[in-house]
Amino acid sequence: MTFELSDRVQTVPPSGIRRFFEIAEERDDVISLGVGEPDFATPWAARDAAITSLEQGKTSYTANRGRRDLREAIADYVADRFDLGYDPDEEIIVTAGASEAVDLAFRSFVDPGDTVAIAQPSYISYEPGVIFAGGEVLPVPTDEEDDFRLTVEGLEEAGADEADMLVLCYPNNPTGAIMPAEDLEPIAEFAREHDLTVLSDEIYAELTYDGEHTSIASFEGMRERTIVFNGFSKAHAMTGLRLGYALGPADAIAAMNKIHQYTMLSAPTTAQYAALEALDSCENDVREMVAQYDRRRQFVLSRFREIGMDVFEAKGAFYCFPEVPEGFTAEEFAEEVLREQGVAVVPGDVFGAGGDGHLRISYATGLEDLREALARIEAFVDDHA
């Protein structure tokens, strides 16, 4: 017998980077700039807390919403860092990665036929998430001329005033763009005016290199219509521990918790202990990692300029987004540079509207490797000039 796949599953195409995987597998000298996760290990204190919790046999489920002490620590942290006030009892839910939180939000707030506007290029999971929830995606392209920031004109042009929901991701994966407060203000106004629910994925908030991160939820009248996502994967280098969280008004979080309690029950317990310690005592580790990313960022940006590839001045996350030289599509460039030089990069197309003609370069890789990878890219560009 064969399974009859649901329309929802069938609608979503396979991931655009699978083909590259296969090529990368063929050789053993590949330097990957295709990785969207830290190359650092989780700070030792957090790992130690996880180990200790295991030694003490703390291996049962926790409260559905996550341990109370962790939710309190998260509330303190977001208040302190991003000026966000959330009640640990009712307005915070701890999830298995920010990914789960994003999925919960789509399933909690999207009805079949609802339109979800997504500022693009952006993280690849939002679109499938909307489709799995039965909604329809409205791409809102951003472009390089606006530094890949979302603008009200962009929203209007795409017809987002008619949408039900808006998804934001700043600092952005894949462009590294950020939205400073003055750019967010008109977006907030637009959302209020057109009654949009806002899902704001701020998982890269700590990785902001020029100025402070501002959350759209901190604007007047936005808290009640926004869900903020964050987590420990990026800034705390905890991808494999799978821990994230969402912040929002009590009724919205209660709805998300309803799905969460039937599908996940609770986020990984060991990871919750690690996360608590990460918030408690790993601030310096985070600061040191951010300093390293910043150095690499400057290194990579400056090398692309030397190579003669136009590159957008990324100010957040750990990606930069150079333009593909003339004569190539992004796909072609990515495939050929992988075959000829063994450097893995991701073509911008996979991130949606506005990503074509670009490459996502991750600098979550040691400097020695970055240096070698950029030398190879330079050789490739010279060969094809």
Add this chain to the structure above:
Amino acid sequence: MSEREVLELLRENARYSTADIARMTDLEEDEVEAAIEELEATGVVRGYQAVVDWDKLEDERVRAEVELNVRLDRETGYDDISQRLARFPQVKALRLVSGDYDFDMEVEGDSIREVSQFISEKVAPVPEITQTVTHYVMTSYKENGIEFGDGEDDERLSFSP
């Protein structure tokens, strides 16, 4: 502040080129050069050396950590004793430390015999030295902040979201 940043990068890898350091710090190359000159001139940077994992080399290299206790008198201070010891090329590091002993000395030689002889013939006879305790290094796991473990392969997938 930029000098501090340059210093950090040199400590990470003294072989970064000035151009690389300039890229990483967003300084001009000549500013980086000036900062390095300044660091060297003021004696903040005392030299540049390779961090060596001797276990990887065929040649034997013997290293020892030596604890030294001294008795000072009116004429002789720590500085006098340190000067006497530091001039020996076998002494790679010498530090005055707090705790159960006074000096912490790193000694290197081609054989255990050579290192032992050096300690018994050159160090122990120094009149102010009352006791030496020698610890031969058996394996080094980390030197100058660099770990010598081999499991450094990047096990991450070559592509991830």
